[in-house]
Amino acid sequence: MPKILTTKRKDAKPAGKPYEHKQATSSAGGGGQAIQFNRDFGQHILKNPLVLNAIVEKGNIRPSDVVLEVGPGTGNLTVRLLEKANKVVACEIDPRLIAELQKRVQGSPFASKLNIVQGDVLKAELPYFDVCVANLPYQISSPFIFKLLLHRPLFRSAVLMFQREFAQRLVAQPGDKLYCRLSINTQLLARVEHLMKIGKNNFRPPPKVESSVVRIEPKNPPPAINYKEWDGLVRIAFVRKNKTLGAGFKTTSVLELLDKNYRTHCSISNTPCPVDFDIKKKVEDILEKHDFDKKRARSMDLDEFLGLLHVMNAEGIHFA
Template sequence: MPKTPSTKKCRTHGEAVKQGICFNTSVGQHILKNPLIINGMLDKAALRSTDTVLEIGPGTGNMTVKIMEKVKKVIACEIDPRMSAELQKRVQGTPLQRKLHLIVGDVLKLDALPFFDVCIANLPYQISSPIVFKLLLHRPFFRCAVLMFQREFAERLVAKPGEKLYCRLSLNTQLLARVDLLMKVGKNNFKPPPKVESSVVRIEPRNPPPPVNFTEWDGLVRIAFIRKNKMLTSSFTTKSVLDMLEKNYRIHCSVNNKIIPSDFCIKSLVSSLLLEIKFNTKRARTMDTDDFLQLLHIFNSNGIHFA
């Protein structure tokens, strides 16, 4: 009987059921099956025999096994106990078994990530942003991360000022790391295929990090990018923003025993500082990290805080 598309689909599904594996795409289970892509990611990570590698979402272990062949230890974080069992079964009784340390659970719920030199992951795309910042705020510093993302997310990470996809994510990531787009990956390299195209990104933390309070920085950037095409004067003088800044200013003055004049006006202070550094007509979409560092410095040095 000829293999029609429907019979082929049934056969494939039958094999999956027989193996006891049913991928849950709602939590991002799209297994990377192309060995060329896997090898390419490992090459870009420049692994060393002494490395400890953190892999997030190892699935059935297609990439995990290849990593273990090159390094001292792999810490694999997997949320799905079924996948964890498949991975353990895959290396059981082999020389690779002693190299695997498996953490079953949600990596985002870990109080702290374990020590690692390199992170490699085909990430569930819905946790992309929180994972990036959990990694970048992790200490001690790791050497690099090679990560698979949804293509548009990856392009946002590397977007430059003035480009359409440039956003708060771009700015925050580039403050803390050097980010490079490595390769595009089509849907058919996964099983089951996702609905979107993917890309691989290499992230290398800046060490030492920039001398900035990240909570303060992110508070400032969040306000500027609420409407990234508006002038900064407009973004920083809305009633809700001014109310928050005045509250923080009064706390700052109280803590530092500074007297606030009776005619104090937070709007006038904010506007004058923006004018002083000629940023009043600038727009967030065209500003780079140096611009925002300058803006945060003049605000903080005049008692205006965002945390």
């Protein structure tokens, strides 16, 4: 289980001396020992104050908000969030950076507003929060975004930094080169907007790729569909996104899966399954009847995929 650490508030600074942002350095503690940032954890500390301020501004944080921050690092973004929010829950896997973050707010008016969760955010149960703001380790981008979008209760918005190409995939539209399963799955559950590009030199150490910041707002209420069914369908469609659906649904592995699911559906619903049942012909007939056989996943929009799922399910074809 992740450890929850709270910062102990020491004597606050005298009145008239407001808390100042301490620019993060590469030394840990007063001894001057340098922090070696761990690339395995995707540790690239955002250092440009103008970019940090812009990210916080895009979060539209209210004084009553609880903010979830993932990967706070040395706290450059954290201290700005603490100025705006009622509470910040910071998830960090590296105990060295946790020590830096605790030291940074210790003795400040913000110490009591910060909770630190030590551990892997992908394995942790997310707390309640209103807004998520994060400079994510890029290697966890995809699993984290779906953990976030499937989290309940729904949050208001998230302002997240990703590798540039990943961000472009999130906002890609039908027909775009980068349009993929990630695009359609994210856009099913949320409204996604590209906010800004961030160059390599805004980080220490500089990453090998360019970055972008996006805003994600979950759809409320969420779409009334079985998400496992949906994901199973789009997974099949995007394996060969440039081929027609008619061709994509003819592969042996797909037909075996659909045949097994169909027979299970018949058994559960007490529907007789014909002795000579042919799943290949069944799927072909559905696709042709509803004009999906010549369509290609690369150019299908959200409504078309929802329509395809509906007609398949109505005929007893399931993907979960």
